[in-house]
Amino acid sequence: MRLLHTSDWHLGQTLHNYDRTYEHGCFLAWLVDTLVEQDIDVLLIAGDIFDNANPSAAAHRQLYRFLQQARSRVPHLQVVVIAGNHDSPGRLEAPTPLLEAHGTVVVGNVGRTPDGEVDLERLLVPLRDRAGAVRAWCLAIPFLRPGDVPRVVSDNNELALDPYLHGTALLYQQAFALAQSRCTGGEAIIAMGHCHMVDGKSSQDSERRIVIGGTEALPTTMFDPSVAYVALGHLHLAQRVGGHEHRRYCGSPLPLSFSEVGYQHQVLRIDLDGPAATSVTPLPVPRAVQxxxxxxxxxxxxxxxxxxxxxxxxxxxxxxxxxxxxxxxxxxxxxxxxxxxxxxxxxxxxxxxxxxxxxRQATPDGAAHVLTLDQLAQLQPDDIFRRLWAQRYGDEAPPDQLAAFAELTHALVGDAA
Structure with missing residues (x-):
């Protein structure tokens, strides 16, 4: 069985107010051709399909047109989609009945059973070969918010020191245990998530930090060693996680900021043989606009x-x-x-x-000293302006700039009155 791992499309994104519909269209057309040329069985989309929680109608059309064309060109194709931190889980899941009829499974939310436990069943997706036999199981776990993870308590019934981190690890372990119980022999287990792993390298300017409590980065130990492949989304630079060949961020297919000018974006092809991933092959994405x-x-x-x-x-x-x-x-x-x-x-x-x-950074002698709270309270707007000017330019503010600032301040005060 052959999989293709992609994430972080950010459909609807603008680059400094420039529309990127054309670039996304070029990528999606290339992706359809790649699915055909590479003879892909399963497409994994690891979150942040859209750039924001309320995407435009045009961005929705791009996604649904791609899914229709992909299924038309590759009739046996399965698509598994999870929500990222940019996506609206409910909006992403809304057309589920229609999408499932065309081979697409979307997991946006972590559901609950009637007794309040995490509904692990909806996070487990069987991956079938062209004859319909299950060859792998995918743990499709969307971006997790604090209310999504199970509570972890110690033997003396105290909440874990970091509830989010320990709850996330427990959820992945529970989903893995369920997948193991379904394996009848020879199937691979694939984990797909949208999160920030320890030591993950971020792309400057284009990623929204995930900070929940004091936690941002998750440990690789939450993945069982027998997981054949871990398909991750969120970080826009393709990279191995913890040095593991089969734990990967594929990265975004488009440069989402100028910090990525010299970076070759890619998707990843994964070949499975029984319960193991035998190879991971980067496929470079052509850049439609430089x-x-x-x-x-x-x-x-x-x-x-x-x-x-x-x-x-x-x-x-x-x-x-x-x-x-x-x-x-x-x-x-x-x-x-x-x-x-x-x-x-x-x-x-x-x-x-x-x-x-x-x-150029230059600080005049004596300009950088710590102020007390009382001194801060006594500062006037022009004092702050003088200090900022000196900090930035290493010199006293010129009279014309002070005059312009005073005029602006008076105008604002007058408007407020």
Whole structure:
């Protein structure tokens, strides 16, 4: 049996207010072709299908059109979807009856039995071969919120020190035990989850931190060693977990921030033979629209403008033009910064998405001292403005800036009155 692991599509995402429907469409068309070319039996989507809990109608259409085309091209295909922290569990599960009729299982919520226990049955998905025989079991566990996990108490009936961490580990163990009890011999057990594992490497700027109580990262020990493969979502950089070949984040298929400019996105193909995964093969995802950082490192404004003017890009339709982040090193405020950058880019087939100013850090002697609460209470707005200016620019605020700030402050006070 052959599986394909993907996650973190973030359909409906915008990059600094630029729509990415075209890029997502290119990825989904490529994915359908890949399902055919790679002869995939099961597609695993490990959460964050949408970028937010209230996705647009267009984002919904992209998902359902993909599922329809995938099933049409690969009639035996099974699709297993779990909700991520960006998804609305209820919204994702709403069309379940229609999706199940076309080979798609969606697990958005952790349900409860009438006696209040976690309904483990709905988290266990049988994976069948083309003859209809069960060849593997998938623990399809969506992003877990505190109310989703079982309570863990000690022998003296005290709640565990970290209820979320211990409850999450217990839920995975209970689901694994149920899968083991269903195995009749030779089936693999696959675990799929959306979470942040210990030592997981995050992508800057594009991931929403998962912090519940004092816990963010979960230990790899919550997966039984006999689990054939662990398919994870949430982190946007593909990586092994704890150095284990068969415990993986596949990463997002699109770069979701400029920090991922030089990163090759991918999906993962997993080959099963009986109860074991025999190979994990990365399949690189082609990038439909390029992301550019100019200059490569923050540079003084004149150097940055020269680099922009030297850009030589081929003509392209607007929806395929590269996104651009401009990185400028500044010594102080530059009121006309955007206008000068736009002038340098005039006529070039590129979309200016972000200007990233980096300021030289310099602190005057005696500027950084700790204030008491009483001293803080006595600070006036212009005092705070002076301190922030000195902290950022290493010098006293110029009179014209102080005057402009005072004018703005008075205008705001007047409006409030």
């Amino acid at each position: 992301l550019l950082r100019v200059p490569a490192q923050p540079a003084p404004l004149e150097e940055a403008l020269a680099a922009l003017e030297a850009l030589d890009l081929p003509e392209a339709p607007l929806h395929t033009q590269p996104f651009l982040e401009v990185r400028v090193l500044l010594d102080g405020p530059e009121p006309g910064l955007r206008a000068r950058i736009e002038a340098a880019l005039a006529g070039k087939p590129v979309r200016l998405a972000k200007i990233e100013p980096t300021r």
